[in-house]
Amino acid sequence: MVTVRHDAPMAPFRGTLAALVALAGTLTGCGGATTADRPVPAEAPPGMMSGMSSAGSSTGPRASEVLAGLAVKGRAPATGYERDKYGKGWADEDGDGCSTREEILQRDLTNTTFQASGRCELVAHGTLADPYSGRTITFTRGGSTSSAIQIDHVVALADSWQKGAQTLSSARRRAFANDPLNLLAVDGPLNQGKGAGDAATWLPPNRGYRCAYVARQVAVKAKYGLWVTSAEKAAISEVLTTCP
Numbered sequence: 001m002v003t004v005r006h007d008a009p010m011a012p013f014r015g016t017l018a019a020l021v022a023l024a025g026t027l028t029g030c031g032g033a034t035t036a037d038r039p040v041p042a043e044a045p046p047g048m049m050s051g052m053s054s055a056g057s058s059t060g061p062r063a064s065e066v067l068a069g070l071a072v073k074g075r076a077p078a079t080g081y082e083r084d085k086y087g088k089g090w091a092d093e094d095g096d097g098c099s100t101r102e103e104i105l106q107r108d109l110t111n112t113t114f115q116a117s118g119r120c121e122l123v124a125h126g127t128l129a130d131p132y133s134g135r136t137i138t139f140t141r142g143g144s145t146s147s148a149i150q151i152d153h154v155v156a157l158a159d160s161w162q163k164g165a166q167t168l169s170s171a172r173r174r175a176f177a178n179d180p181l182n183l184l185a186v187d188g189p190l191n192q193g194k195g196a197g198d199a200a201t202w203l204p205p206n207r208g209y210r211c212a213y214v215a216r217q218v219a220v221k222a223k224y225g226l227w228v229t230s231a232e233k234a235a236i237s238e239v240l241t242t243c244p
Contacts, residue, residue: 063215064240070218071227075162085170086157086177093178096120100178104151108185109139130187131213134206137187150188153177154213155220158196164226172224182220200231203239211243 090099097119098106106112109126116122126139128149139149157165157177165173176182194202199217203210214236221228228236 063218066222067218067233067236070221072230072233073227075229076166078162081158081161083157085173087174091174091178101151104180104183104185128185131184131209132186132190132204132206134208147188149185150191152184152186152191154182154184154216156196159198160226176224198232199235210239214239
C-alpha cells in the first residue's frame with residue numbers, strides 16, 4: 001500500500017539532531033523553495049560542539065573558528081581503503097527497520113509518498129530542493145530512476161581515510177559513514193562528479209550553498225578528529241570570507 005504524507009517526520013537520530021536543526025534552513029526555504037544563490041550563515045553546525053536554543057539559534061563557534069583548530073597535514077596513503085572498512089552499505093543505526101539512506105530521503109525530500117517494506121516505509125516518490133545545483137528534482141523509486149537522487153557523504157569516505165580515519169575504530173568509522181551530519185540527499189550526477197574530492201577540488205555549483213557546505217565539512221572533521229590539507233584549508237577559508 002502506498003501512503004501520502006507531507007513533511008513526514010523523520011525517524012529519530014542519535015546525537016546529531018541539534019546540528020541538523022541548525023542546518024535545516026540551508027536545505028529548503030518556505031514552501032520548499034530551492035536554495036539557488038541564497039546566502040546562508042557561516043556558522044558551523046553547533047549541535048556537537050556547543051549548546052542551542054529551542055528555536056534552533058546557534059550558540060556555538062563560527063566555522064572559521066573551528067577550522068582554525070583543525071590539524072593541517074598532508075594526505076596519508078590511500079593504501080588499505082575499502083568501503084567495507086566503514087561497514088557494509090547503509091546501516092540501521094537506530095534499529096527501526098529503515099536504513100540510513102531511507103532516513104535521509106525521509107528527512108530531505110518533501111511531497112513524499114511511501115510504500116511499506118517490512119518495518120520500514122520506503123520513499124516511493126518525492127521532491128528534492130537540491131542544495132548542490134539549486135534545482136528541484138523529482139524522485140521516483142525504481143531500478144533505473146532511484147539514482148537521480150543519491151546520498152552524499154559531505155566528507156567523502158575515501159577522503160576521511162587519508163585524513164585520519166585509518167586510526168579510528170571500526171565502530172567509529174561506521175558511525176561516521178551513517179552520521180546524518182555528514183549526509184545529504186543530492187543530485188545524483190553531481191554526486192558522482194564530486195567523487196572523493198575535498199573543498200580544494202570540488203564545491204557545489206550552487207554558490208549560495210557553499211557556505212553551509214564547507215561549514216558542514218568543518219563540523220564533521222572536528223567531530224571525528226580528522227585533519228585538512230593546506231590546500232583544503234585555504235579553499236574553505238576563501239569560501240568563508242564570502243559568507244554572512
